[in-house]
Amino acid sequence: MSKYTKYFIALILLVATYATKAQEVPKVWDLKTAIEYAKEKNISINTLKLSSQTAEQNLIASKSAVLPNLTGNVSQALTNYKSGLQNTSGFGLSSDVTLYNGSYLKNDIKAKELTLQTANLSVEAAKNDITISITQAYLNILLARENITYLKDLLTTSEAQVKQAEQQFKFGTIAKKDLLQLQATYANDKYTLVTAQNTLQQNILTLKQLLQIPTSEAFEVSATDTVQTPQVLDNLASAQDKALRTRPEVKSGELNIQLQATELQKAKSTLRPSLSLGGSLYTGYSNNSPGSYTYQLNNSFYQNLGLTLSIPIFDRRVTKTNVAKANINIEQARLSLLDTKTTLTQNVEKAYINVQNANSQYAAAQEQFTYTSEALRISNAALKEGTNNIVENLQQKNLYVQALQAFVQAKYTASLYTKIYNFYTGVPITN
Structure with a gap:
């Protein structure tokens, strides 16, 4: 195969790769597709995923620290004495392993495991945030689109x-x-109508920005999407309990307390003695020593094995300071968890109030819209027959437009708040 053929094949593969990537962006979007795409492609989420991978590598390194190491060395030296030049060579292997260090390594592994779990929970929390933002932006598009439908009829x-x-x-x-x-x-x-169409384009742009896709990319929202009517909801106490048990920010706060407690044990472990086992193999050669090269290597070969006990005596209060800081971090983690739980329960309560009010407004707006729609129909028919004057018809039309806008807004607001409230309790947003 010639090099030009290889270049051509490589070019074809490159074009195919870019074509495949281009096909990854859907042309028609429903809410579930938008949410899943954002979870997969969002830059902030992927940045957190990389942080999680870094935490995973730190855990691997921490686990490896309990294993013995092995170092090989080769030396070659040329020394000038009055008697002449001396050429020496040396070859060796050395290894050591920590037998005991006050459980520092054990606690370090545990700390790295907790850090990794916390990093993964940060990814989940970010996915929750982007889910809410995508849902709100998507429903704004549906709201604007339905409003346009009514305005076109008008x-x-x-x-x-x-x-x-x-x-x-x-x-x-x-x-x-x-x-x-x-x-x-x-x-x-x-x-x-033109204003409503501009609003729709602005809402589409907002969603595209959240999805982080180029503004020039073709974008169409599924025509089959509809909002759900008000549903039976969990009571407030049940919703708050579910949120406290399932939300990643709470789990992250609980893990942070464990992490800081583990860091405290790591700090205390430096007060204890440490014991390590070390060994080495070595041989060498010198041109000024008697015997052949092979004889010297064999004759100077030695093995060493030894234990080293290190006892901390005075470290200028470094350990005591670290222990004090660790205790402070534990208290800060506890306060942070309490604040997280308080904020979460308040947000759930706020969502509960919002959904109750929104459902009431939706019911009232729906009734008002039904009546004004029928009244406008009768007024239009009367105007066509000449039994109604234009002023009365325009007044009825204004009432209809007001009722229309209130109804559409209330409809999608109720849907949004219902989805948010249920989402707090662990119900995924899929449509």
């Missing part, structure tokens, strides 16, 4: 009314000012 009605009024004006059955009012309303409806 604009169609306004357009029909203007056309009818233009015919009536030609025949002299309505005044010029009545036609102008309808035309102004039609123009305002177009403006409102």
